[in-house]
Amino acid sequence: MKPLKPLDEALADLLAKAAVLPDIETITTFDADGRVLAQACVSALQVPPNDNSSMDGYAVRCADVAAAGVELPVSQRIAAGTAGAPLRPGTAARIFTGAPVPEGADAILMQEDCEALAAAAVTGDGGLGDWGRVRVNAVPRLGQWVRRAGEDITRGAVVLQAGTRLSPAELGLAASIGLHQLQVSRRPRVALFSTGDELVMPGEVPPEQMRPGAIYNSNRFFLRAMLLRLGCEVTDFGIVPDRRDATIDALRQASSAHDLILTSGGVSVGEEDHIKPAVETLGTLDLWQIAMKPGKPFAYGQIPHADGATHFMGLPGNPVSSFLTFALLVRPFVLRLQGVVNVAPQPVAARADFNWPKADKRREFLRVRHNAAGGLELFSNQSSGVLTSAAWGDGVVDNPAGQTIATGDTVQFIAFSELLS
Numbered sequence: 001m002k003p004l005k006p007l008d009e010a011l012a013d014l015l016a017k018a019a020v021l022p023d024i025e026t027i028t029t030f031d032a033d034g035r036v037l038a039q040a041c042v043s044a045l046q047v048p049p050n051d052n053s054s055m056d057g058y059a060v061r062c063a064d065v066a067a068a069g070v071e072l073p074v075s076q077r078i079a080a081g082t083a084g085a086p087l088r089p090g091t092a093a094r095i096f097t098g099a100p101v102p103e104g105a106d107a108i109l110m111q112e113d114c115e116a117l118a119a120a121a122v123t124g125d126g127g128l129g130d131w132g133r134v135r136v137n138a139v140p141r142l143g144q145w146v147r148r149a150g151e152d153i154t155r156g157a158v159v160l161q162a163g164t165r166l167s168p169a170e171l172g173l174a175a176s177i178g179l180h181q182l183q184v185s186r187r188p189r190v191a192l193f194s195t196g197d198e199l200v201m202p203g204e205v206p207p208e209q210m211r212p213g214a215i216y217n218s219n220r221f222f223l224r225a226m227l228l229r230l231g232c233e234v235t236d237f238g239i240v241p242d243r244r245d246a247t248i249d250a251l252r253q254a255s256s257a258h259d260l261i262l263t264s265g266g267v268s269v270g271e272e273d274h275i276k277p278a279v280e281t282l283g284t285l286d287l288w289q290i291a292m293k294p295g296k297p298f299a300y301g302q303i304p305h306a307d308g309a310t311h312f313m314g315l316p317g318n319p320v321s322s323f324l325t326f327a328l329l330v331r332p333f334v335l336r337l338q339g340v341v342n343v344a345p346q347p348v349a350a351r352a353d354f355n356w357p358k359a360d361k362r363r364e365f366l367r368v369r370h371n372a373a374g375g376l377e378l379f380s381n382q383s384s385g386v387l388t389s390a391a392w393g394d395g396v397v398d399n400p401a402g403q404t405i406a407t408g409d410t411v412q413f414i415a416f417s418e419l420l421s
């Protein structure tokens with residue numbers, strides 16, 4: 001038997017084949033959530049554009065407020081969106097959050113520290129005092145409540161790098177430098193099919209009429225959902241029967257218009273497993289035994305067509321194996337097709353509140369979830385067919401080969417948010 005292939009090696013091999021899709025689309029920033037930037041966003045301006053107030057209150061010169069209780073005439077009123085004039089010495093400017101700090105002012109007093117005094121009668125002194133007077137009940141610190149021009153973004157700064165996967169905060173950031181459109185990678189086109197004569201689609205046969213040996217197709221539901229979350233366009237080829245000719249037909253149909261063909265089931269080496277001979281009829285295939293649990297069988301191949309080749313990936317049929325090999329191998333691959341640079345999930349240290357006394361030869365991914373005490377609890381049944389474990393859990397413990405776990409041990413936790421989105 002071939003030696004098992006380490007998961008990291010399998011991932012490195014796959015990423016080496018994941019050439020970034022060359023096509024770029026221009027889309028509105030509104031529509032860019034989840035898409036991947038094909039071009040860096042460079043700021044043509046500084047943000048904020050000028051020094052501005054972070055409080056409703058009064059702009060002053062600190063030199064004019066040596067002690068609490070000083071009274072100053074209010075010489076102007078500056079609302080957000082207006083510019084104001086240089087601050088006349090010995091006066092205060094009424095100012096509102098986001099309004100530019102007038103030239104000459106060097107601090108803002110929040111209105112809670114001030115007392116507005118009645119407007120003086122028109123004084124004929126050129127407007128001085130038309131806005132009333134203010135008593136300042138606190139001594140300002142130089143620069144207080146002033147947001148500095150450019151403190152968020154300097155002009156010319158690369159605000160977002162090419163290869164960034166956009167999420168809501170990034171959309172706001174792009175908008176803050178005036179970008180209403182963004183250049184993103186094209187969505188990968190993925191053909192999805194399941195193999196297995198035992199499979200029935202939910203909705204086609206009610207539970208009480210399922211024939212002996214039949215099971216519902218569950219893999220198709222989570223695989224499709226995960227692909228969509230990763231920005232793919234999914235074509236669903238349904239269930240392919242366990243026959244070589246049918247499998248070849250489906251592959252041939254799928255190969256020309258897709259970047260990736262993804263299947264589940266049929267990658268073991270039983271005589272009902274037709275994926276390997278079928279892909280090899282049309283192209284090439286490597287069948288890997290990956291040193292992970294659940295998981296193990298995984299296939300990567302290529303099917304050539306008129307202008308290139310379509311990637312092929314075959315996942316194991318057991319639902320949890322399928323789920324985890326997708327999360328750990330297919331997910332990084334389809335992200336890289338879109339140009340994402342950082343495709344590795346981020347593990348964090350966590351405390352095991354369970355025992356795992358039996359070490360395995362393979363690296364294990366144990367379904368766990370956080371308890372209220374901040375530790376991790378283990379799902380009672382870690383079998384590769386028990387999909388309940390994945391729905392119950394909020395992530396997996398990445399447990400090295402040959403490792404047991406005792407309550408209180410520090411383990412590496414990978415949240416499903418790192419694997420499924």
Ligand code: AMP
Pocket residue numbers: 194195196198199215216217218219220264265266267268316317318319
């Ligand atoms: P296979 O890899 O085809 O040998 O399948 C391994 C196990 O996974 C068998 O018990 C199959 O019935 C089950 N299985 C395969 N495909 C699916 C699917 N799409 N949904 C649920 N179970 C599946």
Ligand code: MG
Pocket residue numbers: 195196197265266272317
């Ligand atoms: Mg099968």
